[in-house]
Amino acid sequence: MALDIPLMVFIAGLAIASALALQARSKDGEDGTRTMIDSGLVFSVVGLMSSGWTYAIHNSLLDSGESSMCASEGLVQCGSVIGDPEWNNLFGIPWGITGLLSFSLLFFLFLSLRMDMHAKWAESFTTYSLLAGLAGLPFVVFLIFVELTQVEGAPHICPFCTVAHLSLIGFLAAAHALRGRKQSGMWA
Amino acid sequence: MARRRRAAAPKGRDDDIRLMAALVTFGVTSMILMAVMLLAPVVKVGPSEGELAPDFSVQAYSGGEWGDFRLSNLFNKSWAPGGDGNWIVVQYIDTDCPYCWNEGELMSQLHSQWNQKVTFVTVVVELGIQGHDSSRGEVEAFRDKTPYEGCKTNSNCADRPGNPHSWVYIDDLNSRTSGDWELPGTPFAALLQPDGIVAWNPQQPGNHPDGEEMEGALQRLVGGS
Secondary structure: OOOOHHHHHHHHHHHHHHHHHHHHHOOOHHHHHHHHHHHHHHHHHHHHHHHHHHHHHHHHHHHHOOOOOOOOOOOEOOHHHHOOOOOOEEOOEEHHHHHHHHHHHHHHHHHHHHHOOOOOOHHHHHHHHHHHHHHHHHHHHHHHHHHHHHOOOOOOEOHHHHHHHHHHHHHHHHHHHHHHHHHOOOOO | OOOOOOOOOOOOOOOOOHHHHHHHHHHHHHHHHHHHHHHOOOOOEOOOOOOEOOOOEEEEEOOOOEEEEEHHHHOOOOOOOOOOOOEEEEEEEOOOOHHHHHHHHHHHHHHHHHOOOEEEEEEEOOOOOOOOOOOHHHHHHHHHOOOOEEEOOOEEHHHOOOOOOOOEEEEOOOOOOOOOOOOOOOOEEEEEOOOOEEEEOOOOHHHOOOOOOHHHHHHHHHOOO
16 A cells, blocks of 8 residues: 555654654653653644544545545555444444544643643543553554454554554553653652 | 751642643544544434445355355445436344244245345344244245244244245344344334435334335335336
Protein backbone atom coordinates (compact mmCIF):
# COMPACT_ATOMS: atom_id res chain seq x y z
CA MET A 1 0.00 0.00 0.00
CA ALA A 2 1.38 3.40 -0.93
CA LEU A 3 2.01 5.81 1.92
CA ASP A 4 -0.77 8.36 1.66
CA ILE A 5 -0.70 11.81 3.20
CA PRO A 6 -2.83 11.12 6.32
CA LEU A 7 -0.76 8.05 7.11
CA MET A 8 2.45 10.04 6.72
CA VAL A 9 1.07 12.74 9.03
CA PHE A 10 0.21 10.14 11.68
CA ILE A 11 3.62 8.50 11.39
CA ALA A 12 5.26 11.92 11.69
CA GLY A 13 3.19 12.50 14.84
CA LEU A 14 4.38 9.22 16.31
CA ALA A 15 7.98 10.12 15.45
CA ILE A 16 7.68 13.54 17.11
CA ALA A 17 6.13 12.02 20.23
CA SER A 18 8.88 9.40 20.41
CA ALA A 19 11.59 12.03 19.95
CA LEU A 20 10.08 14.09 22.76
CA ALA A 21 10.04 11.05 25.04
CA LEU A 22 13.71 10.34 24.30
CA GLN A 23 14.57 13.97 24.90
CA ALA A 24 12.69 13.98 28.20
CA ARG A 25 14.68 11.02 29.49
CA SER A 26 17.89 13.01 29.25
CA LYS A 27 16.49 16.03 31.07
CA ASP A 28 16.21 16.37 34.82
CA GLY A 29 13.59 18.13 36.85
CA GLU A 30 10.58 20.07 35.69
CA ASP A 31 11.87 20.55 32.17
CA GLY A 32 12.15 16.81 31.59
CA THR A 33 8.77 16.15 33.18
CA ARG A 34 7.11 18.76 31.00
CA THR A 35 8.69 17.31 27.87
CA MET A 36 7.51 13.83 28.87
CA ILE A 37 3.96 15.14 29.34
CA ASP A 38 4.20 16.79 25.91
CA SER A 39 5.22 13.44 24.45
CA GLY A 40 2.17 11.73 25.97
CA LEU A 41 -0.06 14.55 24.74
CA VAL A 42 1.21 14.14 21.18
CA PHE A 43 0.68 10.37 21.40
CA SER A 44 -2.90 10.90 22.58
CA VAL A 45 -3.62 13.46 19.83
CA VAL A 46 -2.30 11.05 17.19
CA GLY A 47 -4.49 8.36 18.78
CA LEU A 48 -7.52 10.66 18.65
CA MET A 49 -6.94 11.56 15.02
CA SER A 50 -6.22 8.04 13.84
CA SER A 51 -9.31 6.75 15.67
CA GLY A 52 -11.37 9.44 13.96
CA TRP A 53 -9.88 8.44 10.64
CA THR A 54 -10.77 4.76 11.14
CA TYR A 55 -14.31 5.83 12.04
CA ALA A 56 -14.51 7.83 8.80
CA ILE A 57 -13.31 4.75 6.89
CA HIS A 58 -15.95 2.68 8.71
CA ASN A 59 -18.70 5.09 7.61
CA SER A 60 -17.53 5.30 4.02
CA LEU A 61 -17.32 1.50 3.77
CA LEU A 62 -20.90 1.26 5.01
CA ASP A 63 -22.08 3.97 2.65
CA SER A 64 -20.51 2.86 -0.58
CA GLY A 65 -18.96 -0.54 0.10
CA GLU A 66 -15.51 0.91 -0.52
CA SER A 67 -13.35 3.73 0.79
CA SER A 68 -10.93 6.06 -0.94
CA MET A 69 -9.33 6.64 2.47
CA CYS A 70 -7.60 3.27 2.63
CA ALA A 71 -6.83 0.28 0.41
CA SER A 72 -9.20 -2.68 0.27
CA GLU A 73 -6.83 -5.23 -1.23
CA GLY A 74 -3.61 -6.88 -0.10
CA LEU A 75 -2.01 -7.61 3.23
CA VAL A 76 -1.87 -4.00 4.41
CA GLN A 77 -5.40 -2.66 4.03
CA CYS A 78 -8.46 -1.50 5.92
CA GLY A 79 -11.39 -2.90 3.93
CA SER A 80 -11.24 -6.41 5.34
CA VAL A 81 -10.54 -5.21 8.88
CA ILE A 82 -12.72 -2.13 9.42
CA GLY A 83 -15.26 -3.48 6.92
CA ASP A 84 -15.70 -6.84 8.63
CA PRO A 85 -19.22 -6.78 10.13
CA GLU A 86 -18.34 -9.33 12.78
CA TRP A 87 -15.21 -7.69 14.16
CA ASN A 88 -15.46 -3.97 13.40
CA ASN A 89 -17.34 -3.04 16.55
CA LEU A 90 -17.41 -3.51 20.29
CA PHE A 91 -20.97 -4.37 21.33
CA GLY A 92 -22.26 -2.46 18.31
CA ILE A 93 -19.99 0.56 18.84
CA PRO A 94 -17.44 1.01 16.03
CA TRP A 95 -13.86 0.67 17.25
CA GLY A 96 -13.15 4.18 15.95
CA ILE A 97 -15.63 5.64 18.43
CA THR A 98 -14.22 3.49 21.23
CA GLY A 99 -10.76 4.80 20.35
CA LEU A 100 -11.94 8.40 20.25
CA LEU A 101 -13.50 8.15 23.70
CA SER A 102 -10.51 6.32 25.18
CA PHE A 103 -7.91 8.71 23.80
CA SER A 104 -10.06 11.64 24.95
CA LEU A 105 -9.69 10.37 28.50
CA LEU A 106 -5.93 9.96 28.13
CA PHE A 107 -5.66 13.41 26.56
CA PHE A 108 -7.64 14.94 29.42
CA LEU A 109 -5.42 13.34 32.07
CA PHE A 110 -2.19 14.54 30.47
CA LEU A 111 -3.57 17.96 29.57
CA SER A 112 -4.56 18.48 33.20
CA LEU A 113 -1.04 17.55 34.27
CA ARG A 114 0.44 19.85 31.64
CA MET A 115 -1.70 22.77 32.79
CA ASP A 116 -0.82 22.35 36.45
CA MET A 117 2.13 20.08 37.16
CA HIS A 118 2.16 20.97 40.84
CA ALA A 119 -1.48 20.39 41.64
CA LYS A 120 -2.38 18.24 44.65
CA TRP A 121 -3.96 15.70 42.36
CA ALA A 122 -0.94 15.45 40.03
CA GLU A 123 0.32 12.23 41.61
CA SER A 124 -3.06 10.52 41.40
CA PHE A 125 -3.42 11.66 37.77
CA THR A 126 -0.11 10.04 36.85
CA THR A 127 -1.42 6.81 38.40
CA TYR A 128 -4.77 7.12 36.57
CA SER A 129 -2.94 7.72 33.30
CA LEU A 130 -0.88 4.60 33.74
CA LEU A 131 -3.93 2.53 34.73
CA ALA A 132 -6.02 3.88 31.84
CA GLY A 133 -3.22 3.08 29.38
CA LEU A 134 -2.85 -0.42 30.83
CA ALA A 135 -6.61 -0.95 30.53
CA GLY A 136 -6.37 -0.34 26.79
CA LEU A 137 -3.55 -2.81 26.27
CA PRO A 138 -5.68 -6.03 26.24
CA PHE A 139 -7.88 -4.44 23.56
CA VAL A 140 -4.82 -3.71 21.42
CA VAL A 141 -3.64 -7.31 21.79
CA PHE A 142 -7.15 -8.56 20.95
CA LEU A 143 -7.44 -6.34 17.87
CA ILE A 144 -4.04 -7.40 16.55
CA PHE A 145 -5.11 -11.02 17.06
CA VAL A 146 -8.34 -10.31 15.14
CA GLU A 147 -6.46 -8.62 12.28
CA LEU A 148 -4.02 -11.45 11.92
CA THR A 149 -6.33 -14.42 12.37
CA GLN A 150 -10.04 -13.66 12.42
CA VAL A 151 -11.07 -11.20 9.71
CA GLU A 152 -12.13 -12.31 6.26
CA GLY A 153 -9.04 -13.38 4.30
CA ALA A 154 -6.74 -12.99 7.34
CA PRO A 155 -3.99 -12.06 7.94
CA HIS A 156 -4.41 -8.35 7.26
CA ILE A 157 -2.82 -5.28 8.81
CA CYS A 158 -4.84 -2.10 8.98
CA PRO A 159 -2.27 0.75 8.95
CA PHE A 160 -4.45 3.35 10.64
CA CYS A 161 -5.49 0.88 13.34
CA THR A 162 -1.79 0.15 13.89
CA VAL A 163 -1.10 3.88 14.32
CA ALA A 164 -3.77 3.98 17.05
CA HIS A 165 -2.26 0.89 18.71
CA LEU A 166 1.23 2.42 18.64
CA SER A 167 -0.17 5.66 20.05
CA LEU A 168 -1.53 3.80 23.04
CA ILE A 169 1.74 1.95 23.59
CA GLY A 170 3.67 5.21 23.33
CA PHE A 171 1.30 6.92 25.74
CA LEU A 172 1.67 4.04 28.16
CA ALA A 173 5.46 4.35 28.07
CA ALA A 174 5.19 8.10 28.74
CA ALA A 175 2.74 7.53 31.62
CA HIS A 176 5.06 4.91 33.09
CA ALA A 177 8.05 7.24 32.87
CA LEU A 178 6.07 10.08 34.45
CA ARG A 179 5.00 7.94 37.35
CA GLY A 180 8.61 6.90 37.82
CA ARG A 181 9.65 10.56 37.93
CA LYS A 182 6.97 11.35 40.47
CA GLN A 183 7.89 8.50 42.75
CA SER A 184 11.65 9.05 42.57
CA GLY A 185 11.42 12.75 43.30
CA MET A 186 12.54 13.77 39.80
CA TRP A 187 9.22 15.44 39.02
CA ALA A 188 10.40 19.00 39.54
CA MET B 1 17.97 32.08 67.33
CA ALA B 2 17.88 32.41 63.62
CA ARG B 3 14.95 30.67 61.98
CA ARG B 4 15.85 28.20 59.28
CA ARG B 5 14.11 28.86 56.04
CA ARG B 6 12.50 25.88 54.42
CA ALA B 7 13.07 25.47 50.71
CA ALA B 8 9.86 26.63 49.03
CA ALA B 9 8.23 23.75 47.19
CA PRO B 10 6.58 24.73 43.91
CA LYS B 11 2.88 25.21 44.47
CA GLY B 12 0.03 24.34 42.21
CA ARG B 13 -2.34 26.94 40.95
CA ASP B 14 -5.09 28.01 43.28
CA ASP B 15 -7.78 27.44 40.70
CA ASP B 16 -8.59 23.88 39.64
CA ILE B 17 -7.74 23.71 35.97
CA ARG B 18 -9.29 20.27 35.47
CA LEU B 19 -12.56 21.81 34.35
CA MET B 20 -10.68 23.84 31.75
CA ALA B 21 -8.80 20.71 30.65
CA ALA B 22 -12.09 18.83 30.33
CA LEU B 23 -13.55 21.62 28.19
CA VAL B 24 -10.48 21.68 25.94
CA THR B 25 -10.66 17.88 25.60
CA PHE B 26 -14.34 18.10 24.72
CA GLY B 27 -13.56 20.77 22.13
CA VAL B 28 -10.74 18.80 20.52
CA THR B 29 -12.79 15.59 20.40
CA SER B 30 -15.80 17.45 18.99
CA MET B 31 -13.69 19.01 16.26
CA ILE B 32 -12.33 15.61 15.25
CA LEU B 33 -15.85 14.15 15.24
CA MET B 34 -17.14 17.02 13.10
CA ALA B 35 -14.30 16.50 10.65
CA VAL B 36 -15.23 12.80 10.46
CA MET B 37 -18.87 13.70 9.78
CA LEU B 38 -17.79 15.98 6.96
CA LEU B 39 -15.49 13.35 5.47
CA ALA B 40 -17.89 10.44 5.79
CA PRO B 41 -21.34 11.02 7.31
CA VAL B 42 -22.72 8.42 9.70
CA VAL B 43 -24.78 5.70 8.04
CA LYS B 44 -27.72 4.52 10.08
CA VAL B 45 -27.65 0.73 10.30
CA GLY B 46 -30.65 -1.28 11.47
CA PRO B 47 -33.70 -3.27 10.42
CA SER B 48 -36.04 -0.26 10.21
CA GLU B 49 -37.22 1.02 6.88
CA GLY B 50 -34.78 3.52 5.40
CA GLU B 51 -31.82 2.15 7.34
CA LEU B 52 -28.95 0.12 5.91
CA ALA B 53 -29.61 -3.54 6.67
CA PRO B 54 -27.22 -4.98 9.27
CA ASP B 55 -24.52 -6.91 7.49
CA PHE B 56 -23.39 -10.39 8.46
CA SER B 57 -20.56 -12.67 7.47
CA VAL B 58 -21.52 -16.26 8.16
CA GLN B 59 -21.57 -19.83 6.88
CA ALA B 60 -24.23 -20.61 4.33
CA TYR B 61 -25.66 -23.72 2.72
CA SER B 62 -26.68 -23.54 -0.89
CA GLY B 63 -27.07 -27.27 -1.51
CA GLY B 64 -24.14 -29.66 -1.41
CA GLU B 65 -21.82 -27.83 0.92
CA TRP B 66 -21.40 -24.94 3.34
CA GLY B 67 -19.40 -21.88 2.44
CA ASP B 68 -18.70 -18.26 3.36
CA PHE B 69 -21.48 -15.78 2.83
CA ARG B 70 -21.65 -12.05 3.37
CA LEU B 71 -24.95 -10.25 2.99
CA SER B 72 -23.40 -6.99 1.77
CA ASN B 73 -21.88 -8.83 -1.20
CA LEU B 74 -25.42 -8.86 -2.59
CA PHE B 75 -25.73 -5.07 -2.34
CA ASN B 76 -25.41 -2.91 -5.41
CA LYS B 77 -24.36 0.41 -3.91
CA SER B 78 -24.73 2.26 -7.20
CA TRP B 79 -28.38 1.27 -7.53
CA ALA B 80 -30.88 4.08 -8.01
CA PRO B 81 -34.68 3.80 -7.77
CA GLY B 82 -36.02 2.41 -11.02
CA GLY B 83 -32.62 0.98 -11.96
CA ASP B 84 -31.57 -2.61 -12.44
CA GLY B 85 -30.57 -4.77 -9.54
CA ASN B 86 -31.94 -7.60 -7.47
CA TRP B 87 -34.02 -6.82 -4.42
CA ILE B 88 -33.35 -9.03 -1.42
CA VAL B 89 -35.71 -10.89 0.89
CA VAL B 90 -34.11 -11.73 4.24
CA GLN B 91 -36.21 -14.28 6.08
CA TYR B 92 -35.56 -15.48 9.62
CA ILE B 93 -36.84 -18.88 10.66
CA ASP B 94 -36.43 -21.55 13.29
CA THR B 95 -36.69 -25.02 11.79
CA ASP B 96 -38.70 -26.13 14.84
CA CYS B 97 -41.21 -23.28 14.67
CA PRO B 98 -44.60 -24.45 13.29
CA TYR B 99 -45.31 -21.08 11.65
CA CYS B 100 -41.96 -21.25 9.83
CA TRP B 101 -42.84 -24.81 8.78
CA ASN B 102 -46.09 -23.58 7.24
CA GLU B 103 -44.39 -20.58 5.63
CA GLY B 104 -42.21 -22.97 3.64
CA GLU B 105 -44.95 -23.17 1.04
CA LEU B 106 -45.44 -19.41 0.77
CA MET B 107 -41.71 -18.93 0.35
CA SER B 108 -41.67 -21.53 -2.45
CA GLN B 109 -44.45 -19.62 -4.21
CA LEU B 110 -42.79 -16.23 -3.74
CA HIS B 111 -39.49 -17.56 -4.98
CA SER B 112 -40.96 -19.11 -8.10
CA GLN B 113 -42.76 -15.85 -8.88
CA TRP B 114 -40.01 -13.35 -8.02
CA ASN B 115 -36.66 -15.08 -8.37
CA GLN B 116 -35.76 -13.11 -11.50
CA LYS B 117 -35.87 -9.86 -9.56
CA VAL B 118 -35.39 -10.88 -5.96
CA THR B 119 -32.61 -12.77 -4.18
CA PHE B 120 -33.86 -14.85 -1.27
CA VAL B 121 -31.83 -15.43 1.89
CA THR B 122 -33.09 -17.52 4.79
CA VAL B 123 -31.36 -17.15 8.14
CA VAL B 124 -31.92 -20.02 10.54
CA VAL B 125 -31.85 -19.25 14.24
CA GLU B 126 -32.57 -21.42 17.26
CA LEU B 127 -35.15 -19.88 19.58
CA GLY B 128 -34.60 -20.47 23.26
CA ILE B 129 -37.65 -22.70 23.59
CA GLN B 130 -37.66 -26.24 24.92
CA GLY B 131 -37.55 -28.74 22.05
CA HIS B 132 -36.19 -26.16 19.60
CA ASP B 133 -32.78 -27.79 19.24
CA SER B 134 -31.44 -27.54 15.74
CA SER B 135 -28.34 -28.49 13.82
CA ARG B 136 -26.78 -27.98 10.42
CA GLY B 137 -28.16 -31.38 9.40
CA GLU B 138 -31.65 -30.17 10.24
CA VAL B 139 -31.07 -26.89 8.36
CA GLU B 140 -29.98 -28.82 5.27
CA ALA B 141 -32.96 -31.18 5.50
CA PHE B 142 -35.42 -28.32 6.01
CA ARG B 143 -34.09 -26.51 2.95
CA ASP B 144 -33.74 -29.56 0.73
CA LYS B 145 -36.91 -31.19 2.06
CA THR B 146 -35.11 -34.45 2.70
CA PRO B 147 -35.83 -37.13 5.34
CA TYR B 148 -34.69 -35.98 8.80
CA GLU B 149 -36.58 -36.38 12.05
CA GLY B 150 -36.63 -33.23 14.11
CA CYS B 151 -38.08 -30.40 12.02
CA LYS B 152 -41.04 -28.69 13.72
CA THR B 153 -39.76 -30.40 16.89
CA ASN B 154 -40.71 -33.97 15.96
CA SER B 155 -41.75 -34.00 12.31
CA ASN B 156 -39.88 -35.28 9.31
CA CYS B 157 -38.32 -32.44 7.30
CA ALA B 158 -39.33 -34.22 4.09
CA ASP B 159 -42.96 -33.42 4.94
CA ARG B 160 -42.42 -29.66 5.03
CA PRO B 161 -44.99 -27.76 2.95
CA GLY B 162 -43.72 -26.33 -0.31
CA ASN B 163 -40.96 -27.40 -2.63
CA PRO B 164 -37.29 -27.87 -1.86
CA HIS B 165 -35.79 -24.39 -1.59
CA SER B 166 -33.02 -23.51 -3.98
CA TRP B 167 -31.77 -20.35 -2.28
CA VAL B 168 -29.13 -19.89 0.35
CA TYR B 169 -29.75 -20.91 3.98
CA ILE B 170 -27.63 -19.26 6.68
CA ASP B 171 -26.43 -20.92 9.88
CA ASP B 172 -27.17 -18.49 12.70
CA LEU B 173 -27.95 -21.12 15.30
CA ASN B 174 -25.79 -19.15 17.76
CA SER B 175 -27.96 -16.06 17.14
CA ARG B 176 -25.05 -13.81 16.20
CA THR B 177 -27.10 -11.72 13.76
CA SER B 178 -30.52 -11.66 15.39
CA GLY B 179 -29.59 -8.90 17.85
CA ASP B 180 -28.60 -6.49 15.09
CA TRP B 181 -31.80 -7.38 13.26
CA GLU B 182 -33.89 -6.86 16.42
CA LEU B 183 -35.60 -10.12 15.63
CA PRO B 184 -39.12 -10.02 17.09
CA GLY B 185 -39.70 -13.77 16.63
CA THR B 186 -39.96 -16.21 13.77
CA PRO B 187 -40.88 -16.26 11.00
CA PHE B 188 -39.79 -12.75 10.12
CA ALA B 189 -38.99 -11.43 6.65
CA ALA B 190 -37.84 -8.02 5.46
CA LEU B 191 -37.45 -6.71 1.93
CA LEU B 192 -34.28 -4.82 1.03
CA GLN B 193 -33.63 -2.56 -1.92
CA PRO B 194 -30.75 -3.66 -4.16
CA ASP B 195 -28.49 -1.15 -2.37
CA GLY B 196 -29.15 -2.81 1.00
CA ILE B 197 -31.56 -0.23 2.40
CA VAL B 198 -34.52 -1.79 4.22
CA ALA B 199 -37.60 -1.07 2.10
CA TRP B 200 -40.22 -3.06 4.00
CA ASN B 201 -40.32 -4.35 7.53
CA PRO B 202 -43.49 -6.05 8.78
CA GLN B 203 -42.87 -4.49 12.20
CA GLN B 204 -43.71 -1.06 10.77
CA PRO B 205 -47.28 -1.58 9.52
CA GLY B 206 -48.01 2.14 9.87
CA ASN B 207 -45.80 2.75 6.83
CA HIS B 208 -47.69 0.28 4.62
CA PRO B 209 -51.15 -0.09 3.12
CA ASP B 210 -53.50 -1.83 5.57
CA GLY B 211 -52.84 -5.53 6.05
CA GLU B 212 -49.95 -5.66 3.57
CA GLU B 213 -47.92 -8.87 3.68
CA MET B 214 -44.66 -9.72 1.91
CA GLU B 215 -46.46 -10.67 -1.30
CA GLY B 216 -48.16 -7.25 -1.46
CA ALA B 217 -44.92 -5.49 -0.61
CA LEU B 218 -43.17 -7.25 -3.48
CA GLN B 219 -45.95 -6.25 -5.87
CA ARG B 220 -45.92 -2.65 -4.67
CA LEU B 221 -42.18 -2.10 -4.41
CA VAL B 222 -40.60 -4.45 -6.94
CA GLY B 223 -43.60 -4.78 -9.25
CA GLY B 224 -43.82 -6.10 -12.78
CA SER B 225 -44.12 -9.80 -12.04
